[in-house]
Amino acid sequence: MVFPPLREELRGLEPYGAPQLDVPVQLNVNENPYGPSPACVADIAEAVSRAAATLNRYPDREFVELRAGLAAYLTRDTVAAGFGIEPAQVWAANGSNEVMLQLLQAFGGPGRTAVSFAPTYSMYPEYARDTSTRWVQGHRAEDFSIDLDAARELVRAERPSVVLLPSPNNPTGTALPPAAITLLCEAVGDHGVVVVDEAYGEFRRSGTPSALELLPVHRNLVVTRTMSKAFAGAGLRLGYLAADPAICDAIRVVRLPYHLSAVTQATALAALRHTDELLGQVDALRAERDRTVVWLREQGLEVADTDANFALFGRFADRRAVWQGLLDRGVLIREVGPDGWLRVSIGTPEEMTAFREALVEVRRES
Structure with missing residues (x-):
């Protein structure tokens, strides 16, 4: 008998995790480098203090006020299309990771299949594994776009109950055109759901629409977001989705009781009261991203077109040596994605200046 009696398919596996190293410049996990203002911090502290006085009671199991606040925020992206997001269309959990896991619990499982297209977020196959969902991985084109004819044929052949489509994609930053989402929603039909993961949606370039605009057209569409990135709330752990109310009701079957604490709900509501302020740095980050892409290309490197707050660049014969050289100079980025590429x-x-200077040194010495 091998102890502990772990599920056979989990034996020998390492847990997910990016390096957490104490270095001066940390550019590896796509965090927002700008923290909340003192006014926002004070509002959060007051809200948490009020919640603390009621911690002897369970929190609102349906987090009604938070769902209303999130719906109002998402409506900012749909009002131009002539409709709003209703609270009954919104679900939230402890980070978009838990949202995704709940979706796989509800719509995946034994005898069911999940599909995505590599390179993509490395946690997707782990969500499938953890819910005993069969995992099928298609592939992206050389420019990291999705070959729609091949994708449609894959979906028709595999009949997945869940299709996972990050837009912008992680780790490439590639956004999906609405036509691609529509094609896959139609190909999947009523036998599955299409999940468009917009964790980095607020960073998309001008003119790139949100998949939220397609919700009235496709009842099998789910659009997920997070407060970790644009909202500078990585430590908050609040992810959410918008979908047909029937999908939200289905997730309620698998969620754990009282899964969102009173403190989490209070903190998220306080952050939403400071939406404009917290999103105030998004334009600056977009501009810095675009400057970084231009600079990297000027160095003779390939860079994937990106609508996110990161850039995938390469190609390196020995990307590990480049990653280590940057780390030796106090700059931590991510060794992720296809072989030969790195993500910053x-x-x-100031941090991007340090990154550029370190990269120049590393390449000069290689």
Whole structure:
């Protein structure tokens, strides 16, 4: 008998995790480098203090006020299309990771299949594994776009109950055109759901629409978001989705009781009261991203077109040596994605200057 009696398919596996190293410039996990203002911090502290006085009671299991606040925020992206998001269309959990896991619990499982297209977020196959969902991985084109004819044929052949489509994609930053989402929603039909993961949606370039605009057209569409990135709330752990109310009701079957604490709900509501302020740095980060892409290309490197707050660049014969060389100079980025590529999160101008200077040194010495 092998102890502990772990599920056979989990034996020998390592847990997910990016390096957490104490270095001066941390550009590896796509965090927002700008923290909340003192006014926002004070509002959060007051809200948490009020919640603390009621911690002897369970929180609102349906987090009604928070769902209303999130719906109002998402409506900012749909009002031009002539409709709003209703609270009954919104669901939230402890980070978009838990949202995704709940979706796989509800719509995946034994005898069911999940599909995505590599390179893509490395946690997707782990969500499938953890819910005993069969995992099928299609592939992206050389420019990291999705070959729609091949994708449609894959979906028709595999009949997945869940299709996972990050837009912008992680780690490439590639956004999906609405036509691609529509094609896949139609190909999947009523036997599955299409999940468009917009964790980095607020950073998309001008003219790039949100998949939220397609919700009235496709009842099998789910659009997920997070407060970790644009809202500078990585430590908050609040992810959410918008979908047909029937999908939200289905997730309620698998969620754990009282899964969102009173403190989490209070903190998220306080952050939403400071939406404009917290999103105030998004334009600056977009501009810094675009400058970084231009600079990297001027160095003779390939860079994927990106609508996110990061850039995937390469190609390196030995990317590990480049990653280590940057780390030796106090700059931590991410060794992720296809072989030969590296990903850098967009930080403050000072952090990006340090990154550029370190990269020049590393390449000069290689």
